[in-house]
Amino acid sequence: xxxxxxxxxxxxxxxxxxxxxxxxxxxxxxxxxxxxxxxxxxxxxxxxxxxxxxxxxxxxxxxxxxxxxxxxxxxxxxxxxxxxxxxxxxxxxxxxxxxxxxxxxxxxxxxxxxxxxxxxxxxxxxxxxxxxxxxxxxxxxxxxxxxxxxxxxxxxxxxxxxxxxxxxxxxxxxxxxxxxxxxxxxxxxxxxxxxxxxxxxxxxxxxxxxxxxxxxxxxxxxxxxxxxxxxxxxxxxxxxxxxxxxxxxxxxxxxxxxxxxxxxxxxxxxxxxxxxx
Numbered sequence: 525x526x527x528x529x530x531x532x533x534x535x536x537x538x539x540x541x542x543x544x545x546x547x548x549x550x551x552x553x554x555x556x557x558x559x560x561x562x563x564x565x566x567x568x569x570x571x572x573x574x575x576x577x578x579x580x581x582x583x584x585x586x587x588x589x590x591x592x593x594x595x596x597x598x599x600x601x602x603x604x605x606x607x608x609x610x611x612x613x614x615x616x617x618x619x620x621x622x623x624x625x626x627x628x629x630x631x632x633x634x635x636x637x638x639x640x641x642x643x644x645x646x647x648x649x650x651x652x653x654x655x656x657x658x659x660x661x662x663x664x665x666x667x668x669x670x671x672x673x674x675x676x677x678x679x680x681x682x683x684x685x686x687x688x689x690x691x692x693x694x695x696x697x698x699x700x701x702x703x704x705x706x707x708x709x710x711x712x713x714x715x716x717x718x719x720x721x722x723x724x725x726x727x728x729x730x731x732x733x734x735x736x737x738x739x740x741x742x743x744x745x746x747x748x749x750x751x752x753x754x755x756x757x758x759x760x761x762x763x764x765x766x767x768x769x770x771x772x773x774x775x776x777x778x779x780x781x782x783x784x785x786x787x788x789x790x791x792x793x794x795x796x797x798x799x800x801x
Contacts, residue, residue, distance in 0.1 A: 533597075533601055534575065534601060535572045536597075537569075537594070537597055537598070538569055538570040540597075541584065541594065544588050545566070545570075548587075548588050548589075550587075552566040552567050552570070555584070555587060555588075558583070558587045559580055559584055560583065561576075561580060573620070574616070575601075575616060576598065578595070578598055581597075582595050611749070611754050613756055614735065614747045614754065617737055617739075617745060617747075617756075618668065620742075621678045622738055622739055622740055623680075623681075623737070624678050624679070624681070624737050624738075625681045625735070625736040626680075626683070626734065626735045627682075627720075627734040627735075628682065628688055629685045629688075629732060629733065630691065631645060631688060631691075631693065632684070632688055632693075632702055632706065633682060634668055634669075635668060635669055635672060635680065635715075636669075636682070636706055637665060637669075638702050638705050639662060640694055640702070641694055641698055641701075641702040642661075642662045643658065644693050644694030646661045646662055672714055677714070680714065680715045680716070681716045681718075681774075682717050682718070683717075683718045683719075683720055683777050684706075684718070684719050685719075685720050686719055688719075689719065689786065689790040690790070692794070696794045696795070696798035697795075699791075703787050703788075703794065704791045707784060710780070710783075710784050710787070711784070716780055717780065717783055718777035718778055719782075719783040719786050719787065720777045721777075721778055721786070724776045724777070727772065732749065733749040734748055734766060734769070735749075736763075736766060736767060743758065743760065745757060745763060746758075746767075
């Protein structure tokens with residue numbers, strides 16, 4: 525299923541939920557109370573902003589007496605995945621965040637990747653996959669970037685390890701385009717970017733992706749990622765420590781102005797290399 529049709533299917537899920545709720549004479553608040561979520565969540569389900577858990581879909585079927593309709597539709601949609609299991613929940617929360625702070629130790633974050641860079645990364649990690657699989661993964665990653673184009677886009681702050689600027693993912697031309705894209709988004713103030721240089725010493729030894737997300741109506745969360753695994757953390761004490769670690773990284777990183785200059789310099793080096801090959 526293509527990404528556009530997948531989103532349309534979730535919108536169909538929401539429109540059917542609204543239609544059948546109204547036919548049952550229930551408000552969003554009343555239905556929410558019966559399925560043990562807030563009325564606001566029901567509204568987000570109906571607008572395809574948030575996806576319900578399976579047990580919620582099952583309870584909706586029970587309350588609205590829809591003979592398993594929403595459970596069956598949920599299973600069909602959720603089994604058609606754009607993201608790895610360990611990242612799916614983080615991707616969903618990403619759409620709801622009002623602020624995202626990210627540390628990238630080796631790769632340009634997905635929200636900033638060009639199609640060429642995303643394809644190179646996906647191919648490197650899936651050497652025997654079909655073209656259809658690769659294209660679907662790349663499309664899913666690029667679709668995530670729509671949150672940065674919305675009027676209500678989140679505040680987005682990224683710390684890139686200098687490794688990100690030096691590892692030639694996809695070759696010189698792909699890297700030049702990618703770094704130019706990051707620089708352009710920084711200049712447009714879509715994202716605030718800092719670079720953690722090798723000269724930062726021990727701070728430059730930090731490993732593991734870290735993402736912090738804040739929301740209007742929920743406590744902040746932290747997401748960490750390693751090889752084929754991820755952890756979504758919501759324990760207040762753990763999240764507090766993650767924020768403290770991120771603050772130290774920001775303090776050790778170059779200023780936004782110096783970071784932009786370094787990114788543009790690296791892009792020029794790759795562009796020059798690409799033109800001579």
